[in-house]
Amino acid sequence: xxxxxxxxxxxxxxxxxxxxxxxxxxxxxxxxxxxxxxxxxxxxxxxxxxxxxxxxxxxxxxxxxxxxxxxxxxxxxxxxxxxxxxxxxxxxxxxxxxxxxxxxxxxxxxxxxxxxxxxxxxxx
Amino acid sequence: xxxxxxxxxxxxxxxxxxxxxxxxxxxxxxxxxxxxxxxxxxxxxxxxxxxxxxxxxxxxxxxxxxxxxxxxxxxxxxxxxxxxxxxxxxxxxxxxxxxxxxxxxxxxxxxxxxxxxxxxxxxxxxxxxxxxxxxxxxxxxxxxxxxxxxxxxxxxxxxxxxxxxxxxxxxxxxxxxxxxxxxxxxxxxxxxxxxxxxxxxxxxxxxxxxxxxxxxxxxxxxxxxxxxxxxxxxxxxxxxxxxxxxxxxxxxxxxxxxxxxxxxxxxxxxxxxxxxxxxxxxxxxxxxxxxxxxxxxxxxxxxxxxxxxxxxxxxxxxxxxxxxxxxxxxxxxxxxxxxxxxxxxxxxxxxxxxxxxxxxxxxxxxxxxxxxxxxxxxxxxxxxxxxxxxxxxxxxxxxxxxxxxxxxxxxxxxxxxxxxxxxxxxxxxxxxxxxxxxxxxxxxxxxxxxxxxxxxxxxxxxxxxxxxxxxxxxxxxxxxxxxxxxxxxxxxxxxxxxxxxxxxxxxxxxxxxxxxxxxxxxxxxxxxxxxxxxxxxxxxxxxxxxxxxxxxxxxxxxxxxxxxxxxxxxxxxxxxxxxxxxxxxxxxxxxxxxxxxxxxxxxxxxxxxxxxxxxxxxxxxxxxxxxxxxxxxxxxxxxxxxxxxxxxxxxxxxxxxxxxxxxxxxxxxxxxxxxxxxxxxxxxxxxxxxxxxxxxxxxxxxxxxxxxxxxxxxxxxxxxxxxxxxxxxxxxxxxxxxxxxxxxxxxxxxxxxxxxxxxxxxxxxxxxxxxxxxxxxxxxx
Numbered sequence: 001x002x003x004x005x006x007x008x009x010x011x012x013x014x015x016x017x018x019x020x021x022x023x024x025x026x027x028x029x030x031x032x033x034x035x036x037x038x039x040x041x042x043x044x045x046x047x048x049x050x051x052x053x054x055x056x057x058x059x060x061x062x063x064x065x066x067x068x069x070x071x072x073x074x075x076x077x078x079x080x081x082x083x084x085x086x087x088x089x090x091x092x093x094x095x096x097x098x099x100x101x102x103x104x105x106x107x108x109x110x111x112x113x114x115x116x117x118x119x120x121x122x123x124x
Numbered sequence: 125x126x127x128x129x130x131x132x133x134x135x136x137x138x139x140x141x142x143x144x145x146x147x148x149x150x151x152x153x154x155x156x157x158x159x160x161x162x163x164x165x166x167x168x169x170x171x172x173x174x175x176x177x178x179x180x181x182x183x184x185x186x187x188x189x190x191x192x193x194x195x196x197x198x199x200x201x202x203x204x205x206x207x208x209x210x211x212x213x214x215x216x217x218x219x220x221x222x223x224x225x226x227x228x229x230x231x232x233x234x235x236x237x238x239x240x241x242x243x244x245x246x247x248x249x250x251x252x253x254x255x256x257x258x259x260x261x262x263x264x265x266x267x268x269x270x271x272x273x274x275x276x277x278x279x280x281x282x283x284x285x286x287x288x289x290x291x292x293x294x295x296x297x298x299x300x301x302x303x304x305x306x307x308x309x310x311x312x313x314x315x316x317x318x319x320x321x322x323x324x325x326x327x328x329x330x331x332x333x334x335x336x337x338x339x340x341x342x343x344x345x346x347x348x349x350x351x352x353x354x355x356x357x358x359x360x361x362x363x364x365x366x367x368x369x370x371x372x373x374x375x376x377x378x379x380x381x382x383x384x385x386x387x388x389x390x391x392x393x394x395x396x397x398x399x400x401x402x403x404x405x406x407x408x409x410x411x412x413x414x415x416x417x418x419x420x421x422x423x424x425x426x427x428x429x430x431x432x433x434x435x436x437x438x439x440x441x442x443x444x445x446x447x448x449x450x451x452x453x454x455x456x457x458x459x460x461x462x463x464x465x466x467x468x469x470x471x472x473x474x475x476x477x478x479x480x481x482x483x484x485x486x487x488x489x490x491x492x493x494x495x496x497x498x499x500x501x502x503x504x505x506x507x508x509x510x511x512x513x514x515x516x517x518x519x520x521x522x523x524x525x526x527x528x529x530x531x532x533x534x535x536x537x538x539x540x541x542x543x544x545x546x547x548x549x550x551x552x553x554x555x556x557x558x559x560x561x562x563x564x565x566x567x568x569x570x571x572x573x574x575x576x577x578x579x580x581x582x583x584x585x586x587x588x589x590x591x592x593x594x595x596x597x598x599x600x601x602x603x604x605x606x607x608x609x610x611x612x613x614x615x616x617x618x619x620x621x622x623x624x625x626x627x628x629x630x631x632x633x634x635x636x637x638x639x640x641x642x643x644x645x646x647x648x649x650x651x652x653x654x655x656x657x658x659x660x661x662x663x664x665x666x667x668x669x670x671x672x673x674x675x676x677x678x679x680x681x682x683x684x685x686x687x688x689x690x691x692x693x694x695x696x697x698x699x700x701x702x703x704x705x706x707x708x709x710x711x712x713x714x715x716x717x718x719x720x721x722x723x724x725x726x727x728x729x730x731x732x733x734x735x736x737x738x739x740x741x742x743x744x745x746x747x748x749x750x751x752x753x754x755x756x757x758x759x760x761x762x763x764x765x766x767x768x769x770x771x772x773x774x775x776x777x778x779x780x781x782x783x784x785x786x787x788x789x790x791x792x793x794x795x796x797x798x799x800x801x802x803x804x805x806x807x808x809x810x811x812x813x814x815x816x817x818x819x820x821x822x823x824x825x826x827x828x829x830x831x832x833x834x835x836x837x838x839x840x841x842x843x844x845x846x847x848x849x850x851x852x853x854x855x856x857x858x859x860x861x862x863x864x865x866x867x868x869x870x871x872x873x874x875x876x877x878x879x880x881x882x883x884x885x886x887x888x889x890x891x892x893x894x895x896x897x898x899x900x901x902x903x904x905x
Contacts, residue, residue: 018135022266059134067142071271071864074812075138078275092132092139099129 003043007051009033010104014052026052026096027103034107041108048104053097060092126277136267138274141864146170147898155263157184157255158904164189166898167884170859170867173409173896175889180252182412183426185902187256187283190406190423194861195260196270197402198291198423199280200807205229205290205297207479212276214482222489223367225477226505228498229297232521232551233289239523241285246528250285253426257283271864272808283424291424292527292551296520298397300552302369303448304633306362307737309583313359314734322753323739326631327620329746334641336443336555336567337622338609345602347627352577353591360452362512362584364735365505371634372824372834373397374618375441376662377555378643380653382563383612388845389559392658393430393439394836396829399804401814401869403857405430405838409885410534417534418851418885420838427530430840432849434887435537436560437842441616443553443569444632447520449580449594451496451587453513460492460502464588470495496587497521515587517594519572524550529570539566539607546570547600555616561844566607567614569621573598576629598628615643617827637742638668638825655852658841663878664827665704670714673745674702677717680768681775690779704828706797706821706876715799715823716781720774721748727758741825796821802830804856804872806863813863818856820876828878841880852880 010033017025030048039047064072064085072085081087131137147166160177162185167173172189176182190198203209207224209217241247261280273279312320327333377393397404405420410428419431430439455472456462462469473493478486492499494515501514525548532545542558546568549556553571558564574581574594585592604621606614617640621630646661647653674697683694693713700710723730725748726738739747747753748767757765758773765773782794791798797819806813822828822835829835838855856875858867874881884895 018133020265023129023133023136056132056134060132060139063134063139063142067144067864067866069142070144070866071138071142074863077812078810092134092137095128095132096134 002037002039003047006033006037006039006044006104007047009037010048010100011051011055014055014100026100030100030103031107031110034104035111038111039108041105044108045101045105049097049101051104052100053093056096057089057093060089064089126275130266130277131274136265138271138864140267141271141274141862143860143862143865146860146865146867149898149900151899152901152903154903154905155259156905157252157259158902160904162902163889164900164902165889165893165896166900167895168897169407169871169881171407171409171884173884173886173889174411176410176412179249179412179415182410182415183249183253184256184259186408186410186421186426187253188260188902189408190421191257191260191283193859194402194406194423195257195280196272197807197861198257198283198287200272201294201424202287202290205233205294207477210479210481210487212278212482218479218481218487221479222477222487222505224297225479225489226491226498226500227297227301227366227516228491228500228518228521229293230290231475231493231498232296232518233286233293235521235523236289236292236525236527236551237286239525240289240527243528246531247285249426249531250288250527253288254283254285270862275810276808288424288426288527291422293520295422296552298369298373299442299554300447300520301518302371302444302632302634303446304737305446305448305450305581305584306364307735308633309359310361310734310736312583313361314736322747323743323755324633325743327624328637328742332637332641332742333620333623334644335620335622336569336616336640337604337606337626338611339623341606341609341622341625343626345627347602348575348596348599350575350577350580350595351591352580353589359583360512361734362501362514366500370398370834372829372831373442374636374639374829376615376617376639376643376827376829377439377441377557378613378615378647378658378661379437379439379557379559379565379567380613380647380650380658381559381565381608383608384647384651385563385653387563388561388843389437389563389565390653390655390658391432391437391439391557391559391565391842391844392662392840393441393557394662394829394839395430395440396835397837399802399830399833399835399837399856401804401806401857401863402861403837403855405855405857406859407838407853407855407883411887415535416887418883419840420853420855425527425530427527428534429530430838431534432842432844432851433534433536434849435844436533436539436542436558437844437849437851438533438542438559439557439840440554441557442618443555443571443616443621444618444634445553445571445573445621446576446581446631446633447553447571447573448516448518450584451494451515451517451592452584453494453496453499453515453587455513460499463494465495466588466590472499494587496593514584519574520551522550522572524548524572526551539564543568543570543605555621557614557616559842559844561846561849563845564608565614566605567616569604570600571603573603573628576631578629579631580629582631602628611648613647615640615647617643633737634740636825637740639827639829642666642668642827655841655843659852659878659880661827662836662839662841663822665821667702667704667711667714667823667826669718669741669745669825670700670704670711671702673718673748674700674714676745676749677721677771677775680771682768682772690775693779693782704796704821704823704826706795706819708796709794711796711823712794712799713778713782716778717775720777720781721770724758724770724774724777725755727760728755800830801832802835802876803833804869805833810863815869815872818872818876836875839875839880849885851883851885853883854880
């Protein structure tokens with residue numbers, strides 16, 4: 001359950017944060033949320049990976065559909081992925097997911113290493 | 125490769141540059157720096173119609189909307205002019221930057237800024253434009269940055285008044301830096317005087333001579349005289365190391381008066397420049413008390429450059445003349461602190477240029493300045509040169525004030541006021557065609573022209589002797605001018621300005637010989653000229669060069685050995701009417717044949733050990749027609765070739781090339797537009813942001829001057845009469861510079877077809893007009 005909670009919280013804060021802040025704010029958010037909510041390491045990674053990966057994927061997908069791929073169809077040759085804009089959408093999701101996953105994992109590890117047992121027990 | 129997270133982040137990366145709506149924005153914006161309320165209406169072509177209540181607000185908003193549509197472009201242009209591209213693109217651009225700095229583009233920009241800023245009123249107007257650009261820059265964050273910044277991972281810098289002049293210097297470089305003095309010097313030394321004059325005559329045959337100022341114009345004034353030196357210069361070979369402007373830069377303008385229209389005047393203009401995206405022009409309508417002007421602006425420069433107001437219309441073509449001279453400098457010693465000038469040693473100035481490279485390192489280049497200008501060629505330049513020290517004297521380095529011209533002619537009501545504005549126009553002389561609502565037409569050629577003795581500066585000059593210096597400039601009242609000539613029209617197409625009755629020396633290495641004659645041939649026979657006639661003429665594909673060379677080539681061609689394909693191609697050419705229409709095959713064959721012939725004829729120039737310039741196309745045809753000169757022979761063969769031999773050899777070579785081209789492209793029908801491949805190239809040469817194989821006719825030396833990379837960058841036709849002023853225009857691009865906008869490059873198709881868009885023009889904001897797609901009000905904060 002904590003993993004789902006961690007994922008939702010990460011998505012919510014990241015969504016709000018990215019409205020006005022640079023992309024790397026997601027690293028801090030995923031790290032902080034993960035440090036605050038205990039899960040196992042796999043759960044932490046998945047919470048960040050799926051949460052932010054899906055967030056980026058959905059937002060990118062939405063733009064791609066709403067704009068008829070007006071720009072992505074060009075970028076998909078510059079990147080180059082042979083004009084496959086769906087692949088660009090997925091790639092955006094994966095890039096966000098990897099960044100989110102590892103940040104979340106790092107946060108989890110940080111809590112385990114540096115936070116005292118007492119503090120942990122507050123949540124357990 | 126840009127940083128992945130930053131670039132792919134759908135909240136701020138490239139996704140955010142996707143624009144399904146052509147334009148969107150709030151209807152009300154409050155901003156610092158405005159004095160009063162300003163209304164902006166964007167029409168369906170995204171042209172802003174700006175209605176302000178004072179001059180400063182007008183230029184403020186011009187700066188703002190230009191940045192809104194073209195921020196990356198204007199910023200990049202000034203990086204180019206300042207020689208700072210290495211800061212963005214890295215080491216690959218160092219030599220490019222060095223070239224710009226050696227030419228002193230920033231040096232000229234700083235002098236012009238100082239001159240204009242002495243006038244507090246102009247300083248305020250310029251500052252208003254800069255403030256407008258910066259208000260836009262400060263209002264955006266990374267997610268709004270143009271896509272090019274995101275791809276190259278850098279940020280826009282704030283605009284300054286100096287940057288506007290850097291853009292002006294970039295135009296000057298394109299338009300007035302062209303010269304062939306080094307090549308002329310080499311050719312004279314190699315071939316001797318007689319052959320030199322044969323290869324590079326200053327004027328065409330009398331029959332083919334049709335200058336800008338109509339023949340027969342009388343000059344009654346007493347000219348300023350400069351004594352020529354009594355000693356010949358010693359010549360030395362010199363290798364060209366600086367880049368030269370593209371010779372395909374050119375333009376056409378023509379204006380037809382009441383005599384030939386029956387009612388009012390018509391004016392047409394198109395500057396033929398490098399075809400790029402974002403386009404060099406941004407169309408705008410500027411309205412404030414005392415001014416109501418519409419036309420083409422250049423991103424980075426306040427005011428309208430080509431256009432019309434309520435009373436007049438004007439258009440520009442480059443008025444070429446040799447405005448750059450090279451002076452050989454003798455330094456006193458290796459410290460290069462002093463140089464000889466008659467019997468004295470003059471002091472030099474040194475500027476250390478730091479070229480910053482993206483990786484954080486720097487390259488330093490010391491440039492020595494003399495009273496002539498920068499010593500462009502010396503041992504430090506590229507290191508491959510001839511150890512000669514050459515200083516450049518160029519009018520565009522002077523503190524001139526062409527920025528004021530725009531201000532005054534935008535507000536001019538008649539030819540007198542128009543010419544008062546032109547008095548400030550100096551660095552890159554232009555043929556300014558003029559028309560007004562009364563049906564008058566005129567043409568004036570303003571510029572800062574040094575008074576020269578015959579052939580002064582045609583070759584490298586000895587900088588140690590003051591007699592070689594520029595001593596005086598052609599006075600304003602002696603500048604070339606024509607008003608309502610008897611033939612009823614004025615026109616110009618980069619050809620010779622005037623015949624030899626004009627009492628000043630007017631040499632250039634690169635006058636055009638064909639477009640002007642075609643324009644005048646047509647205009648002479650047209651009567652009751654209409655707007656459609658003007659459009660048709662502007663899109664005219666008649667190939668005058670083919671008309672004058674192909675019959676000779678066909679007559680001299682021995683066809684006895686031809687196979688089926690060659691016989692077929694030969695008959696295609698025989699039946700061709702010389703029009704370079706996009707769907708025809710004959711222009712492709714002719715062009716290939718001509719290129720092969722030209723290179724065979726001037727084989728002596730191939731791999732020359734010194735920098736030389738091949739004789740121009742016009743003179744090549746003339747020499748082939750009239751003489752079997754020694755140059756006709758191909759040096760690499762033991763036989764002596766005649767012109768007939770060259771025709772056959774080059775025809776065979778052309779057919780071979782054509783077959784290779786067909787094999788490579790798979791285009792069996794070798795249509796002219798496919799073969800020519802006119803392409804509108806993004807400034808960063810990104811193919812996906814560019815458009816190639818635009819189906820357009822024409823070519824260089826043709827009125828519709830669309831060649832592979834150059835062509836009509838803004839076609840405009842204006843009708844002026846008692847009912848007012850109406851304009852039509854089109855250009856190969858779009859107002860938006862965003863490759864992610866649905867309208868990016870939207871006008872290219874109509875441009876290629878020769879279609880025009882009627883331009884919206886009024887003296888007040890239009891209410892309930894369905895051509896207006898966005899209305900914004902800017903209010904002072």
